[in-house]
Amino acid sequence: MSGVAIGIDLGTGGARAALVDPDALVLATGAAPIAPTRNRDPGAWWHAVARALAALRGRASLAAACALAIDGTSGTVLPVDAAGRPLGPASLYNDPADPENVASLVDILPATSAAHGATSPLAKFLHLQYLPGLARMLHQADWIAGRFTGQFDATDENNALKTGYDPVSRRWPNFLSRLSADPARLPSVHPPGTPLGTILPDVADTLGLPRRTIIAAGTTDGCAAFLATGATEIGEGVTSLGTTLTLKQLSDTPLFAPQFGIYSHRLGDRWLAGGASNVGGAVLAAHFEPAVLARLSAAIDPAVESSLDYYPLLRPGERFPIADPALAPRVTPRPDDDAAFLHGLLEGIARVEALGYNRLAELGGPPLVAVRSVGGGALNATWTVIRARVLGVSMRPAAAEQAAVGAARLALAALS
Incomplete structure (x- = not known):
């Protein structure tokens, strides 16, 4: 039919x-x-x-x-x-x-x-x-x-x-x-x-x-939002770059780690596992207006690694991929160049994303094979290139975002 x-x-x-x-x-x-x-x-x-x-x-x-x-x-x-x-x-x-x-x-x-x-x-x-x-x-x-x-x-x-x-x-x-x-x-x-x-x-x-x-x-x-993207291959991940950073990955085995807020939904004989971090777009919005963010992003060379080691939180506390309610934000030192500062923030969030997918693998999930992105941050081409470099996998387009x-x-x- x-x-x-x-x-x-x-x-x-x-x-x-x-x-x-x-x-x-x-x-x-x-x-x-x-x-x-x-x-x-x-x-x-x-x-x-x-x-x-x-x-x-x-x-x-x-x-x-x-x-x-x-x-x-x-x-x-x-x-x-x-x-x-x-x-x-x-x-x-x-x-x-x-x-x-x-x-x-x-x-x-x-x-x-x-x-x-x-x-x-x-x-x-x-x-x-x-x-x-x-x-x-x-x-x-x-x-x-x-x-x-x-x-x-x-x-x-x-x-x-x-x-x-x-x-x-x-x-x-x-x-x-x-x-x-x-x-x-x-x-x-x-x-x-x-x-x-x-x-x-x-x-x-x-x-x-x-x-x-x-x-x-x-x-x-x-x-439903994950399914909308068209991700069907074991190991594919979908990252939501909204106010916070949310990861979901298609797995051939269920993953449960309540200390990280991870549990698995069943999709036939496959599983959808993931977690949510406190880093994300809210951190970027706290420092830059949208127009300034777009202008500074265009000035960044995404192929070059930032020298800054940030864990960009708005306030102390993280749930995934690090479970620590007292984890302190790390957004210093701040360079005089705003583009360099944004570069560090974008790359810092990308490293948290990579750490998240690595956490899923440590818990028994499959190796990450590709990522599809949704949310407002997915529209930032500079950030997409940075994330692809940090994650070491291809970035596939989302077929749709609507649940x-x-x-x-x-x-x-x-x-x-």
């Missing part, structure tokens, strides 16, 4: 939709915002999805759409009744869980579990499972998929990870019983990109989609 596919990326700020052809080339995109005051309202989510699809339909025909997949914000959860009706507002990814429930996980969960932490969805479930009328706790992408299919009982392996799902054994683990957690109130788990069902006829007609459209298991926003395109790739997988 072949045809075009739709991906929907749902976040706290809005919904984005992408239409791709069988080769994952983007045909059209659409978007709709969610008001900050309504980002916990699932009705606002669905309204934004409908408006994003309407915007998409205004730019391209959806008559050939055969499949659709959704990615959502990792860790955002929603309690629902048996009919899928929300029993209250959603708990966002950064909303704190009850401290006692968080503490109860420490001695029972493996140290490598992604369900630890102050905002743990599993800790939230320990509270929500006693909510009157609760049938299931769903993740954001799960509930939207349920609005399409009418079935509110499924999730994907990536969204389930922070709720305690074991991606290695591919099941909800036995330790849930030790927490007095009822797994029957958690959704069944499916690999990303597998068919969950067919769109409801009335929903298809309302949204202008074909009644044959397959709804596929989705993923998290971070995984909705990654979700659409999963929808295409459901057609194969």
